[in-house]
Amino acid sequence: MSLLYYSRMRFTLSLLPLLLASSLPAHVISVYGPGRDATLIADDLSLRDPKNYGFMSSGSHAAYLTTFFMEHLAAQHPGHLALTHYYPGLVFTDAIFSPRLPAWFRGFFYYARPLLLYFLPMALTAEECGDRVLFNASSRFPCRLSDGEAMPSKTDEGVDVAASSDGIDGGGAYRVNWNGEVVNTGKQYPKLREEGWLEKVVRHTMEAFEEIKAGRVFTG
Amino acid sequence: MVDLATVRSSNTRLVSTQPLVVVVVGVAGIGGYALRALAATHGKDGKGLRVYIVARTAAKVEALILDCQKLCPAGHFHFVQANDLALLQEVDKTCVELIKVEEKQARAAGDKARIDILIMAHANFEPWHPRQGISAFFLC
Numbered sequence: 001m002s003l004l005y006y007s008r009m010r011f012t013l014s015l016l017p018l019l020l021a022s023s024l025p026a027h028v029i030s031v032y033g034p035g036r037d038a039t040l041i042a043d044d045l046s047l048r049d050p051k052n053y054g055f056m057s058s059g060s061h062a063a064y065l066t067t068f069f070m071e072h073l074a075a076q077h078p079g080h081l082a083l084t085h086y087y088p089g090l091v092f093t094d095a096i097f098s099p100r101l102p103a104w105f106r107g108f109f110y111y112a113r114p115l116l117l118y119f120l121p122m123a124l125t126a127e128e129c130g131d132r133v134l135f136n137a138s139s140r141f142p143c144r145l146s147d148g149e150a151m152p153s154k155t156d157e158g159v160d161v162a163a164s165s166d167g168i169d170g171g172g173a174y175r176v177n178w179n180g181e182v183v184n185t186g187k188q189y190p191k192l193r194e195e196g197w198l199e200k201v202v203r204h205t206m207e208a209f210e211e212i213k214a215g216r217v218f219t220g
Numbered sequence: 221m222v223d224l225a226t227v228r229s230s231n232t233r234l235v236s237t238q239p240l241v242v243v244v245v246g247v248a249g250i251g252g253y254a255l256r257a258l259a260a261t262h263g264k265d266g267k268g269l270r271v272y273i274v275a276r277t278a279a280k281v282e283a284l285i286l287d288c289q290k291l292c293p294a295g296h297f298h299f300v301q302a303n304d305l306a307l308l309q310e311v312d313k314t315c316v317e318l319i320k321v322e323e324k325q326a327r328a329a330g331d332k333a334r335i336d337i338l339i340m341a342h343a344n345f346e347p348w349h350p351r352q353g354i355s356a357f358f359l360c
Contacts, residue, residue: 002306002307002308003305003306003342003343003344006308007305008245008340008342010308010312011315011340014311014315015243015315015318018319018322018335019338021332021333021334021335022241022336023332023334024238024336026334026336026338028338028340029338029339030340030341031250031251031339031340032343088250091249091250093250094248094249095248095249126253127253127256127257129250129253130250130253130258131257132224132227133257133339133341134257135222135230137234137337138230138234140230156230157229157230157233158226159222179221179222180227181222209308212308213308213312
């Protein structure tokens with residue numbers, strides 16, 4: 001959880017003065033999984049209870065927290081900051097052949113890799129993956145503009161400007177799939193917004209950061 | 221779907237419009253591919269590139285920097301060593317150092333200290349913790 005969410009938002013905040021000094025809209029790109037948001041355990045955001053903690057629930061919480069916190073930052077810094085949570089697809093990094101992984105797993109992917117690359121669109125080579133990560137810094141994903149400014153509807157390459165996760169075209173906080181398309185927020189989002197989850201997530205995160213900065217252990 | 225040719229021409233425009241300062245956190249996997257793509261796209265014709273690589277293992281980063289330098293001879297690639305980025309104090313310490321180096325580099329280049337793109341891909345997807353031998357899969 002820390003590496004996927006808290007650590008990444010902390011990097012963003014700690015480097016914010018330099019990001020805001022960019023003469024471009026600065027781009028913040030977090031590579032993980034925006035579409036993993038499913039369960040949200042409202043009374044245990046940190047997943048402290050071992051019963052709540054798992055691969056699925058930690059990915060789900062990381063996706064929710066990232067979505068809301070990025071929306072917060074994009075709205076705070078119009079004209080300056082565009083943020084993307086990017087799902088890279090199935091990419092064959094060296095990590096799948098780590099000797100620490102079970103032999104059957106490595107064996108399976110050794111033989112399955114060429115087939116997957118051929119038949120599965122979301123299976124990408126390292127090279128294509130790198131190019132597509134970089135594309136998140138394009139003008140398809142612009143920073144939010146200040147009130148009254150008109151957002152162009154297309155980039156110089158003729159690609160549509162993407163919709164932000166809060167539904168604003170060019171709103172500055174994006175959930176992006178491996179192929180450059182937007183990962184839509186689910187049906188649960190309008191209700192979550194009504195219940196004030198954006199503010200709750202920002203409060204939770206800032207409290208964690210303040211406690212840890214003060215040398216205490218965050219218990220929220 | 222945005223096709224790969226469009227992605228590439230957009231990336232080429234990005235590196236040929238202005239010099240860039242880029243930070244990449246975690247380069248063992250996807251972060252490393254993004255960095256290679258950036259260096260290759262910039263190549264010899266881009267407007268200039270200053271990159272900070274935040275990672276754990278110096279030997280791996282040195283090899284990566286050699287590759288990038290071949291792809292992009294005019295680029296400046298700096299390694300910022302970090303240990304456990306799950307610890308927020310470690311993140312802060314790393315950022316303080318990074319900012320210090322960027323201010324120095326920018327001054328030397330007669331340039332403004334800044335970051336144009338921050339790419340974060342650090343994670344831990346291995347099922348066992350390398351030091352403790354316990355399941356770290358769920359600690360990611």
